[in-house]
Amino acid sequence: MSPISQSSSPSTVPQSLAGRVALVTGGARGIGRGIALALAEAGADVALADLLEEQAQSVSREIEALGRRALVVRTDVTDRAQVERAVQATVAHFGRLDIAVANAARSIRRRFIELSWDDAWATFSVTLFGVWHTCQFAAQHMVRQGEGGKIIIISSIMSELATADSSAYNSAKAALNEFGRTIANELAEHRINVNVIQPGWIDTPGERMHFSEEEIQEGGSRMPWGRLGQPEEIGRLARFLASPEADYMTGSIVRMDGGLIMRM
């Protein structure tokens, strides 16, 4: 059985984000790239904030090929000043900021009793505090702009699963769920929607650093949907959350995992 269309052609995607500007952290590859392209397909101009400048430039060219404008801002999200500059650069370049996707994360996988404090700190710095900085500077700008906005936080089903070797990552992701709900509560009066996506197991360069092709195929076949998710599938969910169709949705934690959690 051939899979139902995995990607949407730009011409069939409603231009619900025309005139909108998005900032995506970790947009150089994987899920961040999938989200950046999905937003661009719907008409948004996109700034990519990532450490991987060359790969971000390549995504930038893909965005331009869709007829949208793109900007690469080399950013380490663990550095608060760099995140502030990324937001400022986005606004300086495009004139506004409407959508922020806090996606960049890092996972150093090791037994808790062997995990060094440096490695735990590195994981928290990107996965939790990087998201904190991104959401805070984006929200401050959106409030000043006075036209509402959309903030999307990428958490993980690992926030609900006590999988081994991921104590820092799992707890950072669990913190993000409540962080997202709390700032959603505060920002509602500014008409800024904040929602959290919990991806399941998605086929990305990051995952392929931990698993071989064989392990990915074998692991996928054991999942309810029979395969890993694709970055563009998370992209389409983010696009919905960024669109006016999701205006009444805030403080939600949305799982997209091909049913994985039911088998864990």
Ligand SMILES: NC(=O)c1ccc[n+]([C@@H]2O[C@H](COP(=O)([O-])OP(=O)(O)OC[C@H]3O[C@@H](n4cnc5c(N)ncnc54)[C@H](O)[C@@H]3O)[C@@H](O)[C@H]2O)c1
């Ligand atoms: N792939 C999965 O199975 C999966 C599952 C659940 C959640 N997620 C989440 O989805 C998001 C993206 O994951 P992915 O699998 O695409 O990862 P990935 O490793 O393929 O891509 C992550 C991107 O983030 C960037 N990044 C890392 N540290 C950064 C920093 N300090 N500053 C700026 N950019 C930085 C990387 O350069 C890279 O471009 C993460 O939040 C991850 O936790 C992934």
